[in-house]
Amino acid sequence: MPALVLADLDQRPELRPAAAALFAACPPGHDHQVCGIPERMGLDPQPEDLTDCLGVLLALSGIRLVGALALCPYSAQQVTLWGPAITERANAKPIAAKLMREARVALRSAGYESMRCLVDTRNRSARAILQSHGFSAWKDNHLYERHLVRLAASEVTGFRAASKVDHPGIARVLVESFPESDHCQPGLATRESEGFRHYLLEDRDRIVAAAAVDGIGRRSWLKMIAVERQNRGRKLSRKLLSGILAAEAKLQVRSIGLEVLADNVEANALYAHSGFDRKWTAAIMTAAL
């Protein structure tokens, strides 16, 4: 095998389709490399997905692309790895090692503190490779999906798509439930200009539950759903979610997906009850830089 050479996709843009094909060759199953961009998880990787990454490292053997590792945005301190995706099982370890070393150097110099990676629990070799690079499993994460085609339209009392006057009430519910998220900063209007849709459930003129949905076309993505603390346990999330499913179906969206921690008992019960199928489970693995 010729010597391995690393390249940055920005310097070799002609390799974008080949790199996307390499990720596409690792679909859900025992070779699965979970996409690090949540709303694209489980969808056929497209070349444009790679443009949304912070960077993509390529491993070349002669002129052949044999490995790729994408660095996906997560927070100001942490990135999510997508890959390494490698063509040759026999040489996976040295190719992965070279890509991981280079990723560490690049991320450290860019000021990041740590990395995370979602590893499909069926992909034992990916888990072993990451462990050998200092990653350890934190928690399991489930990916759910629900088809929206032929969904009967239903009227849900108190449910509606948000307008600007609703933003403070929605932000109150979301910030209380997701204090570490930056979704409500600088404001929900900004998120809506980025493509998010917000939905709410009102009870006696008060916003008691809210949700943020992203994406359109291939699949929409339920980024967050929450009921204000004092109103939990009243099945209000089921009402809100059934309104969301009907509203998204009207937008001609084929399906809706989401990820949720496996230990979030209330949320897992909600999705199972609302007709979602569990597609796979991934271990969230993290490592310091």
Ligand SMILES: CC(C)(COP(=O)(O)OP(=O)(O)OC[C@H]1O[C@@H](n2cnc3c(N)ncnc32)[C@H](O)[C@@H]1OP(=O)(O)O)[C@@H](O)C(=O)NCCC(=O)NCCS
């Ligand atoms: C997940 C969540 C939206 C569920 O909302 P909810 O409308 O309170 O859900 P339910 O009323 O159906 O309650 C779910 C289960 O938890 C129990 N439960 C949850 N909170 C409770 C509370 N404060 N008091 C009593 N029971 C409660 C219920 O008994 C129910 O169990 P059951 O289905 O076996 O009866 C809500 O717990 C929440 O906002 N969590 C924080 C945000 C979050 O984790 N969102 C999901 C990830 S994006």
